[in-house]
Amino acid sequence: MFPLVSKLKHFIALADSDVQALSPFMTARRSVPSNTDLLQEGQTYGVAFIIHDGWAVRYRLLPDGRRQIINFLIAGDSFGLGSIILNIADHTVATITPAVVSTVTAEDLLTLIRANPKLGAAFLWSAAQEEAILREHIVSVGRRTAYERVAHLLLELMTRLDMVGRVDDRQYELPLSQSLLADALGLSVVHVNRTLRRLQNDRLIRIDSRQIHIADLEQLKEIADFKRSFLHVAKDRRGSSPLDRLGR
Amino acid sequence: MFPLVSKLKHFIALADSDVQALSPFMTARRSVPSNTDLLQEGQTYGVAFIIHDGWAVRYRLLPDGRRQIINFLIAGDSFGLGSIILNIADHTVATITPAVVSTVTAEDLLTLIRANPKLGAAFLWSAAQEEAILREHIVSVGRRTAYERVAHLLLELMTRLDMVGRVDDRQYELPLSQSLLADALGLSVVHVNRTLRRLQNDRLIRIDSRQIHIADLEQLKEIADFKRSFLHVAKDRRGSSPLDRLGR
DNA sequence: CGTGCTTTTGACCGGTCTCAACGCATGTGG
DNA sequence: CCACATGCGTTGAGACCGGTCAAAAGCACG
Numbered sequence: 001m002f003p004l005v006s007k008l009k010h011f012i013a014l015a016d017s018d019v020q021a022l023s024p025f026m027t028a029r030r031s032v033p034s035n036t037d038l039l040q041e042g043q044t045y046g047v048a049f050i051i052h053d054g055w056a057v058r059y060r061l062l063p064d065g066r067r068q069i070i071n072f073l074i075a076g077d078s079f080g081l082g083s084i085i086l087n088i089a090d091h092t093v094a095t096i097t098p099a100v101v102s103t104v105t106a107e108d109l110l111t112l113i114r115a116n117p118k119l120g121a122a123f124l125w126s127a128a129q130e131e132a133i134l135r136e137h138i139v140s141v142g143r144r145t146a147y148e149r150v151a152h153l154l155l156e157l158m159t160r161l162d163m164v165g166r167v168d169d170r171q172y173e174l175p176l177s178q179s180l181l182a183d184a185l186g187l188s189v190v191h192v193n194r195t196l197r198r199l200q201n202d203r204l205i206r207i208d209s210r211q212i213h214i215a216d217l218e219q220l221k222e223i224a225d226f227k228r229s230f231l232h233v234a235k236d237r238r239g240s241s242p243l244d245r246l247g248r
Numbered sequence: 249m250f251p252l253v254s255k256l257k258h259f260i261a262l263a264d265s266d267v268q269a270l271s272p273f274m275t276a277r278r279s280v281p282s283n284t285d286l287l288q289e290g291q292t293y294g295v296a297f298i299i300h301d302g303w304a305v306r307y308r309l310l311p312d313g314r315r316q317i318i319n320f321l322i323a324g325d326s327f328g329l330g331s332i333i334l335n336i337a338d339h340t341v342a343t344i345t346p347a348v349v350s351t352v353t354a355e356d357l358l359t360l361i362r363a364n365p366k367l368g369a370a371f372l373w374s375a376a377q378e379e380a381i382l383r384e385h386i387v388s389v390g391r392r393t394a395y396e397r398v399a400h401l402l403l404e405l406m407t408r409l410d411m412v413g414r415v416d417d418r419q420y421e422l423p424l425s426q427s428l429l430a431d432a433l434g435l436s437v438v439h440v441n442r443t444l445r446r447l448q449n450d451r452l453i454r455i456d457s458r459q460i461h462i463a464d465l466e467q468l469k470e471i472a473d474f475k476r477s478f479l480h481v482a483k484d485r486r487g488s489s490p491l492d493r494l495g496r
Numbered sequence: 497c498g499t500g501c502t503t504t505t506g507a508c509c510g511g512t513c514t515c516a517a518c519g520c521a522t523g524t525g526g
Numbered sequence: 527c528c529a530c531a532t533g534c535g536t537t538g539a540g541a542c543c544g545g546t547c548a549a550a551a552g553c554a555c556g
Contacts, residue, residue, distance in 0.1 A: 060387050062473050068387040085376045090478045091383060128333045134382045135339060139308050139316040141390045142434030146544070177502060186390030191544050193504060225310050230338045394512070425534065436513050441536060 002026045003076030003164035004050055010163050010233050011125035014118060021116045025050060028102045032095055039080055039093035047103040048080035054099025055175055059183065060091045069184035071133060072157065072176075076164040078126070081109075097175045125232070132230050141186040144224075146195045149185045152224035154205065158214060159231050170214040174207075250274045251324030251412035252298055258411050258481050259373035262366060269364045273298060276350045280343055287328055287341035295351040296328035302347025303423055307431065308339045317432035319381060320405065320424075324412040326374075329357075345423045373480070380478050389434040392472070394443045397433045400472035402453065406462060407479050418462040422455075 005019055029052060038049055038056065056073040070091060073079060083089040084106045113120035140149045161172045182192045199205050204220050206213040214220060253267055277300060286297055286304065304321040318339060321327055331337040332354045361368035388397045409415050430440045447453050452468050454461040462468060
């Protein structure tokens with residue numbers, strides 16, 4: 001199944017027709033190499049992107065070269081809708097691995113949603129999740145120690161990757177250099193290195209050639225104060241949201 | 249004019265009918281005292297809030313009491329839509345001054361937008377601005393020094409307050425204790441105090457009984473790397489956005 | 497097999513934190 | 527009207543988390 005579909009299904013039940021309606025966007029794919037800018041600060045865009053495979057980062061540079069990564073984008077994520085609305089991008093998005101993406105125009109997107117309201121609800125949900133991730137990122141960088149920050153990020157990524165079926169027995173591929181982690185977490189490369197080392201010495205995680213294994217999930221969650229609920233995965237959701245109506 | 253209307257008009261031109269359609273929500277007001285929770289982490293809500301007057305904060309507490317303020321909410325801001333979508337709030341919103349608010353149900357909101365598509369576009373725009381503020385907050389807390397952070401926040405607040413007509417000659421009321429500033433900026437109270445003092449010694453700002461005066465706007469912007477554009481105020485916007493269509 | 501990126505480690509530095517104390521304003525109850 | 531408590535701003539002293547600088551080793555790839 002396409003990662004995007006897999007992800008959206010975690011938010012709201014989709015009819016076959018919804019999935020059908022999405023497929024044109026899933027099949028018009030484009031491969032882009034690593035380290036390619038997809039969205040550039042200051043540029044104007046009329047399209048949104050869907051990532052089918054590979055990783056990207058959203059970041060901003062300060063004049064003296066300091067970089068802050070806003071968030072990581074993985075398979076199933078989309079971005080650029082904000083730039084459609086706002087006309088001009090206030091940050092850059094770049095691939096950090098080879099990736100497969102497709103683009104959607106604002107028109108197509110509006111048409112799609114009008115014809116399939118459930119998809120609209122699913123995208124809304126997805127946007128709300130993304131905002132929750134941003135908020136939690138602020139908490140991490142503002143108030144958590146380096147140790148806690150790294151732990152939290154590793155758990156967040158595991159949860160998100162799990163939504164698109166890329167986690168196997170608490171193990172997943174993490175194609176991030178320590179320098180990328182540093183810029184995401186507001187730390188220096190050197191300190192990220194030491195912190196990762198400490199997490200391994202403490203037997204909380206294991207890292208082996210870009211593969212991360214969460215060795216002690218419970219303790220790691222405790223340390224990071226990681227609340228899975230903030231990602232609002234609906235898997236175990238019972239009740240209904242007022243917005244379900246949107247999707248009939 | 250109501251702050252919310254004033255703010256939305258910065259994003260998109262509203263017809264009289266749009267403003268008319270909004271007024272029922274503007275007039276059903278409720279006064280709430282200072283330090284009142286409007287939204288509590290873990291609770292379920294079916295309504296969104298509009299702030300007509302006063303200040304509120306969105307924050308999250310860590311188990312040991314550390315607090316991170318996600319953002320400040322001022323007149324014209326709304327919140328809680330995310331909680332409508334997600335069913336459960338992952339953070340708390342509380343007033344920090346006496347405030348005047350009103351609530352909107354998801355149903356009313358959907359009806360309103362369906363009848364006045366332009367309002368839908370305006371709210372989208374507003375949501376996009378809010379997300380941009382969150383992103384910039386991550387940059388601040390992750391990569392800016394204390395000095396730069398404080399400078400940036402003061403400029404952000406001035407710009408936002410200006411959108412609702414609460415700034416007079418680079419001067420505005422800032423009803424925030426240093427402890428609130430500290431929790432927003434990821435700093436200690438003591439350091440916020442020293443930093444504010446330094447900004448005043450450097451003749452960049454003046455503070456006098458909760459009134460902030462930006463004494464040297466240009467230099468402050470330089471220090472903070474403040475780009476007004478990230479707030480996407482459309483005042484001086486020429487071109488059109490694909491989403492203008494939404495509003496006919 | 498050289499070039500460049502990444503990881504790792506050591507030594508030292510410094511921005512920010514913690515702890516502690518004090519002043520000042522405001523409020524409250526006796 | 528005073529006694530006291532409470533909240534906020536301010537300042538000093540010292541500690542520490544994480545930064546910077548530097549260097550070497552591992553590794554990937556042309």
